[in-house]
Amino acid sequence: MLADVMHRLAGEGTVRFSAYDGSTAGPDEAPVHFEVASPRAFAHLVRAPGQIGLARAFVDGEINVHGDMYTLLRELQEPHFKRLSKADWKQLAGEATRHARQRAQRPPEEAKLRGLRHSKRRDAAAISHHYDVSNRFYELVLGPSMTYTCAVFPREDASLEEAQHEKHDLVARKLALRPGMRLLDVGCGWGGMVIHAARHYGVRALGVTLSRAQAEWAQEAIEEAGLADLAEVRYLDYRDVAESDFDAISSIGLTEHIGKANLVGYFQSLYGKLRPGGRLLNHCIMRPRNTDPRVKKRGFINRYVFPDGELMGLGHIVRVMQDEGRFEVRHEENLREHYGKTLAAWTANLNANWDECVAEAGERKARIWRLYMPGCQLAFERDEIQLHQVLAVRTEAGDSGMALRPNWEAATPEPAPSEPVAPAS
Incomplete structure (x- = not known):
């Protein structure tokens, strides 16, 4: 019976399994129920063994998960497959063979990008694939901050909104922002x-x-906040920014989309946009080691979530910043535990607003998010991926403008006066 075989893949008492053949295994009161609803799930696995096949079956609804996805993914670890006997594998192989010819087409949600990798046109298509879903969907998942990057939790019990405010403020303090300065984000x-x-x-x-949808939403938010004299968001490639001589640049969650082959040009471009003494804060997901293999170009995350995304190790990024970018790196910190907490909060928002999220983006897109966010949470918790902030300066003649010791671990400042600050001449 299929459920008996599947039950050996999880911890005792945590997951209940059921299958289309009527078999069940595990306690009825288990917090998670894993259901193989259709033999087409095996057709997916035959065509794409492993992660992709399982993801396709889940997105298509051939596999259902009732209960907490994080708990299920935590239990279904790769070492657990060693619990299966030869007889178990024979049964699974036989089931797969019987259903291999069933229709199981690739879900349309998989990204289909054309053109030169990381060309401007393809980068725009990759960003649009993930971000131009529905601004309302993102509001439901991200919360009022509408911030889709790692938060910084000042306390264990801090809310997501507090943590996102702290992240933005930490970046501002590291960049030593002051009234009248010019920032490029x-x-x-x-x-x-x-x-x-x-x-x-x-x-x-x-x-x-x-993302055109992001730019339109952001510009409207700026207008509503009465900040149009100070702030602007453009639908534009960073490579096409005409202005220069900025006092500071923040890059929060962009480097993952740049690609290893383009990293030199990326940091050289940012260096050219800064005035002497200007600071750059680069905040991005990284590999734990420089020797780790890069993200699989055809893995689940790359097909369904961040097409053309590419992660690198901290050492490689710092080397490029210093050697080709000509920056002086002054500080870095790893915030990977904070990203685990951020993803847990986003998942909680998705679950709490499930029906409306499905209405906005469709059930298949919502299923992708329900799978990818807890999976990434586990990856951060297990140190399979990390989140680093690297602070660098365009130092001239040895003058970095930095304090002798880091001076940004201060209390969040009071809001600036409501009256507009006069632009710098």
Whole structure:
């Protein structure tokens, strides 16, 4: 019976299994119920063994998960497959053979990008694939901050909104923002950093994004906040920003989309946009080691979530910043535990607003998010991926403008005066 075989893949008492053949295994009161609803699930697995086949079956609804996805993924670890006997594997192989010819087409949600990898046109299509879903969907998942990057939790019990505010403010403090300064935020999303810098620091902030939906939402939010004289978000590739001589640049969650082959040009471009003494804060997901293999170009995350995304190790990124980018790196910190907590909060929002999320983006897209966010949470918790902030300076003649010791671990400042700050001449 299929459920008996599947039950040996999970911890005792945690998961209940059922299958289309009527078999069940595990306690009825288990917090998670894993259901193989159709033999077409095996057709997916025959065509794409492993992670992709399982993901396709889940997105298509051939596999259902009732209960907490995080708990299920935590239990279904790869070592558990060693519990299966030869007889178990024979039964699974026989089931797969019987159903291999069933129709199991590739879900349409898989990204289909064309053109030169990381060309401007293809980058725009990759960003649109993930971000131009529905602004309302993102509001439901991300919360009022509309910030889709790792938060920084000042306390264990801090709310997601507190943590996102702290993240933006930590970036602002590391960049030493002051009234009248000019900030460029590349890959600005829905404008969270731009709005924070203008509202709390009186900074003239420009954000750019390759998502038209993000740019339109952000510009409307800027207008509603009364910050149009200080802040602006453009639908624009960072490579096409005409202005230069910025006092500071923030790159929060963009480097993952740049690609290893383009990293040199990326940091050289940012260096050229800064004035002497200007600071860059690069905040991105990284590999734990420089020797780790890069993200599988055809894995689940790359097919369904972040097409053309590519992660690198901290050492490689710092080397490029220093050697080719000509930056002086002054500080870095690993915030991977914070990203685990951030993803848990986003998952809680998705689950709490499930029906409306499905209405906005469709059940298949919502299923992708329900699978990918807990999976990434586990990856951060297990140190399979990390989140680093690297602070660098365009140092001239040895003058970095930095304090002798880091001075940004201060209390969040009071909001800037409501009256507009005069632009710097």
